[in-house]
Amino acid sequence: MVRALFDLRSVAVIGASGNPHKLGYTIVQNLVQYHFRGAIYPISLHAQTILGIKTYTRVSEVPRDIDLAVIAVPGEAVPPVLRECVRKAIPLVIVISAGFKESGESGASREQELREIIAGSSTRLLGPNCLGLIDAASSLNASFAASFPAYEPISFISQSGALGTSFLDWIGTNHIGLHYFVSLGNKADLDENYFLERLRDDRLIACYLEDIKDGRRFLQLGQQYNCRRPAIVLKAGRSEVAAEAIRSHTGALAGGYPLTKAALQQYGYIVVETIGDLFHTLKAFAWLPLPTFNRVAIVSNAGGAAVVASDTLIEKGLELADLSPATQDVLRQLLPRTASIHNPVDVIGDALSERYLQAMETVLQEEDVSSLLVILTPQVMTEIEKTAAYIGAMKKHGKPIVAAFIGGTLVEKGLKLLAEKKVPAYHFPETAIDVLAAMTWYAGYRQRTAYNLPTPPLKSPYYEQHHAAIDELYQQARALNLSSLPQTSVDEIARRYHIAIPESYVCRQVDQAVLCVRSSIGYPCVLKIVAPTLLHRSDIGAVITSINNEIELREAYYRLEALMREHQIVDGAICVQKYVAGGIPLIVGATRDDNFGTILLFGSGGIYAELLGDVVRRVAPLERGAMLDMILETHIAPILKGVRGQQPIDLQRIIDILTAIQYLMQDYDFIQSIDINPLLASPQNICAVDIKIALHPQCETPL
Known part of the structure; x- marks a missing residue:
């Protein structure tokens, strides 16, 4: 294990610069600006000091041990610099530089050289072609990201540095903290599995991945840790077709993204489909308790929106909670006659914040309600901000609450207030329902016996x-x-x-097929072409069924022989089979x-x-x-x-x-x-x- 990952005392920035427009300057500035607690060693061939810090021309000149080196030099200059880091026994090196496998064959060769340089040494490599690393707990911003989060035991592992910068900006706006941000880059050495294992004690993990380096290990880590904390995964490449798809029906159906999604879900990963889903789902898991079951109550001032939300909710595998007669009696006393006291509860368009409060208090005390969705539309009477404040107060019930404030400018202050109250709120009910469905699915995964990766016997009983x-x-x-x-x-x-x-027989002549049917199989029977290269017989009519007599059998046999000649099936034979x-x-x-x-x-x-x-x-x-x-x-x-x-x-x-x-x-x-x-x-x-x-x-x- 790289001690420096969680116990950083010193960082060297190789390629540090006094030019504010250079990455080497930005990285040093980020270390200083966010008050990194350890020593900073800028390595520069030109500047004497950077931001008041003494520089060195080589890492070998630094008189003390270095826990982390960040390399920000041109790609072709990285290998000799990395060799020096290995000689210095620096435990962790981040290569920010581009110009590796993402740039073509020569870059791929250079990236392989990096692997060879660190092979057998104590040095581990993050990158190349990455944004860097942030550890909010240690006040470390070893990246060129412009944002720095408050600390919270949530980590984000990303194979895209650009998406990482957007994520960091978004969590700041949404009052969400972070522990680690890891930009994986090209994954020449350290990959998602390394960091998933070492960040296992965080409360929540999110990942953006373009490929999974060791899928079996990724599943094992899910088996070990996903029952303790949620891990959200956005996997790019949904449109990719598996290379072996043509080998068989099963190859076509089993491969590609559907397989990846099924495998990850089997071991407890929460798989999302879009960047928006990733961000919205993370917000819900960061702020809410898990639901105990799948029954949801809806409180709304818009009947149409509530009905559409109910449809979506059911389509996503959730259920509308049944409100007991006692709960309905309370609602009947509190709400106007025209209101709906059934789920979804329609407090109607003239509802003030107090009516929302009464309805929410009542349904949240119902045992059959596991989660609550609050829908608000900005009508003339609507007290948007006061209603938002009351929604935040409902967190005292310990049940997950999400909100949909449908609109534009009029609802923005309400949405902002809900974010401050740590209530996930969205512009549309569908988004709120998606995150509730994800949380409910994950809660179910934790409650049921998770699939194990059992160790099979070395051989089966038949072997x-x-x-x-x-x-x-x-x-x-x-x-x-x-x-x-x-x-x-x-x-x-x-x-x-x-x-x-x-019962079936492979025949080389029509008389052989006739004899097999006459002596054993009987009518009706089936004839089909069998050939290693023929995967879809029905595409060329290579199966003839319901053959009822010898005349039909001979005709079918000759037809299949002609078909093999027509399609040049040189490795084929004809199989007669019992119908x-x-x-x-x-x-x-x-x-x-x-x-x-x-x-x-x-x-x-x-x-x-x-x-x-x-x-x-x-x-x-x-x-x-x-x-x-x-x-x-x-x-x-x-x-x-x-x-x-x-x-x-x-x-x-x-x-x-x-x-x-x-x-x-x-x-x-x-x-x-x-x-x-x-x-x-x-x-x-x-x-x-x-x-x-x-x-x-x-x-x-x-x-």
């Missing part, structure tokens, strides 16, 4: 008996330079891991993500799987209870449980399939992904009609 045979199948595929296992191998693996599949009648089409799968490890996927299947997007993703390994939660989160879950007199599907049998897939991914590193689509589920049968197993491109030998 010892079957690994030799499956390893042989893999070696055969590799010898043929295949990217996925042939259908016969896939079927054998499925049987060995107790995944039910229809499986009925069943709900599902997709079940797994893939290896470079960052988060094995990902399990479940959802609505069939040819519309990717279009509908009704899938849930989880980072493996999972216990059976977590797999059940996956299933129940999908839109298709109510149908699986039985609707309109239909028999329910045995969900435990679906969990058996998910478990088998998890076992296979655990047992065999050479498997890149497993894709079952469709898995046909009926009350009588669970059958994997189509399975693909893609091979890991870099795995040369099985485990």
Whole structure:
């Protein structure tokens, strides 16, 4: 651990300047202006003193130990300066300078040189290409940011320095303090995981990240600390498509931003979608207690706004609290006849501040109310500032309260007063509801048993008996330079891991298919092309179902042969399969993500799987209870449980399939992904009609 991070006694600024327009001057000025408590050593080749402080020409000339060095010299000059810092045994170096991997190949090479310079030393590096570091507890502003916050145990970790400057300005305006601001820059050495672990005792963490360097570690830190304190994450890159998306249905559905969001939420991170969401959500978590459940009361002087807010609230997974008859009786006595005594409570347009106060006091004493949303519109009679003051006084009830003052100039003083009272207030109810939903979600995460990262057994119960045979199948595929296992191998693996599949045979001639159907499969049957390079059979009509006799079988076989020639499918064969009648089409799968490890996927299947997007993703390994939660989160879950007199599907049998897939991914590193689509589920049968197993491109030998 870098002692200097939390016990700074001295800072050297390399590239310090007497020119007020240079970064080297700004950094020294920030250290002086905000009263850094330790020694300051400006390193400059030109100035004798800077802001009255003696300078040195090299860090090696400084007669004392240095805890932190801030480098603000041109990018090409950084490597020799960093070498000198390593020789001086400076524990922490911040490289403000740009001109590294963000600038192209030569910059990337220079950044790699920085890593090589510090390798094996006691020096750690923050940056390069970063804004710097702020520690309000130590009065340290080792950055070129113009703002300095008051101390509060809240920290912000940002991969964007420019966003950091906006954040610092915003928290000052909103009366929010800060402990650490960390600008990560290019993350040549220190990354978000390093700081998340060392800032674990702060009350609240917020992050803006463009990539996550070690996803598995990021999840482990979430598992360790997110039950104790909230961590809000804005992850850029929602439109990115995973590089391996074309490998299988599961690859396309499991990768990219949806996977990142699902993984982070699985381990308690509060994921937001916009910069505004990040700032607004942080404000709510900084100022409010957590709700105990999801039932919200609304008090408003505008009926229309309250109705729209109610719709939004329900869409976000919250509920309108039920007001008891006793509470309604009190409201009936306090409010005009035209007011609504039900939730949402409409105090009507002529409400003065006292009427707001009476309504708020009454609903906050209701046991069924966990949170309160107050909506105000600036009508002629409205006492905006007095109402804001009363809203602030309602914090005594210990329940989260948010406000929406809808308007412009007329409501600004009220919004400012609410900020001073530390009540999150917004221009629109939707924003207030979003932050309530985020807080309620996080409170639920803390209340339920959080998903663990359980340590799986080294091998599954099936491994010892079957690994030799499956390893042989893999070696055969590799010898043929295949990217996925042939259908016969896939079927054998499925049987060995107790995944039910229809009876099927791969045929090289039409007479062979006729014989298989006549002697074993029977009619009706299915013919389909199987080929490692063919991922979406339905796109080219490569599946023919409901074949009822030999004439239809021969016609279908010849049609598929012509199709293979037309599309130049040189690695294909034709599979004849027993027809499986009925069943709900599902997709079940797994893939290896470079960052988060094995990902399990479940959802609505069939040819519309990717279009509908009704899938849930989880980072493996999972216990059976977590797999059940996956299933129940999908839109298709109510149908699986039985609707309109239909028999329910045995969900435990679906969990058996998910478990088998998890076992296979655990047992065999050479498997890149497993894709079952469709898995046909009926009350009588669970059958994997189509399975693909893609091979890991870099795995040369099985485990």
